[in-house]
Amino acid sequence: MQFPSKLIENAVAEIAKLPGIGKKTALRLALHLLKEDGQETSLLTDALARMRSETVYCKQCHNISDADLCQICDNPLRDGSSICVVEDTRDVMAVENTAQYHGQYHILGGVISPMDGIGPGELNIESLINRAKSADGLKEIILALSPTMEGDTTAFYITKKLKDLDIKLSTIARGVPVGGELEYTDEITLGRSILSRTKYEV
């Protein structure tokens, strides 16, 4: 691509580093910013710079946060008797959007994946164990990890570490998705959904 200006070329190169954005999209975004009022660009760059420099990780659950303790850990109305263990921030947002869970969270920051060089030491597992040992009134730890090889390995590792504590360990249900068709469900999922069948409350 022949750019009319080195400054645009540089901006396009930086935008195209973002995941899922190619050179053509980057150019479209750069030209959009040039067309808009200059204030739009400064609002964007300020928001990005502040987000990057001012967000910290919650010292209790390791979620991204504005302060030492995140909004959830700092909320006295949240149920302290359960911790939901998830892979990353997006999973917290997904669970929060269901409005079905009112306890606390623990963000691992990934799952065990030897292929990518991620062992238990790279994740926030040690702090989860310490939290489980020291937390007052903690009754249940829910593992809400992806049903993949890596997610299952991580769940297995955590349950082994925690099994001697007097805390109920559970995992989110595996089964046929709501709205899913039985005939298109893979056999492992369908098999699990039969094994974990739920009794009708009539």
Add this chain to the structure above:
Amino acid sequence: MQFPSKLIENAVAEIAKLPGIGKKTALRLALHLLKEDGQETSLLTDALARMRSETVYCKQCHNISDADLCQICDNPLRDGSSICVVEDTRDVMAVENTAQYHGQYHILGGVISPMDGIGPGELNIESLINRAKSADGLKEIILALSPTMEGDTTAFYITKKLKDLDIKLSTIARGVPVGGELEYTDEITLGRSILSRTKYEV
């Protein structure tokens, strides 16, 4: 969406203002920047801020430029006998990528579109006419506008304004695209390609 931090919420809102980027993609990009080294974010924000504040419009062709005269207008090797009139910067890049044109450009900044409130006064047409009248050795003006209603209207307006000058006016060929199938070509395009048929040079 429930955001873990006001700073992320703000950044996502700003990113999602960009064309073609929704809230979910914006969140993915924001979390990517948080995961990467802090320097990545500052490289991006610096590149955007510099691009927005330091680029200017070339005073001759109105293309985006680093200096008063753009790289093309300032290049003595470019052929000064022809001006290619295009809608915007992306069209200049598209024509440059063909490596078939070595003359100069004139960027209109849009096309006449009464629906969007864009008349001839909003475009760089006046400066094109002045340029055509005063330029030394100018022999041809090529209109390379999109073959839409608005593009054709703009071309018609410009040709009317320039027809009394002793300059050849031309438009890029309309026809079947290279690699296109005849049977899938619309009748207007196919009709024009027959009217503008080219003699074999044998």
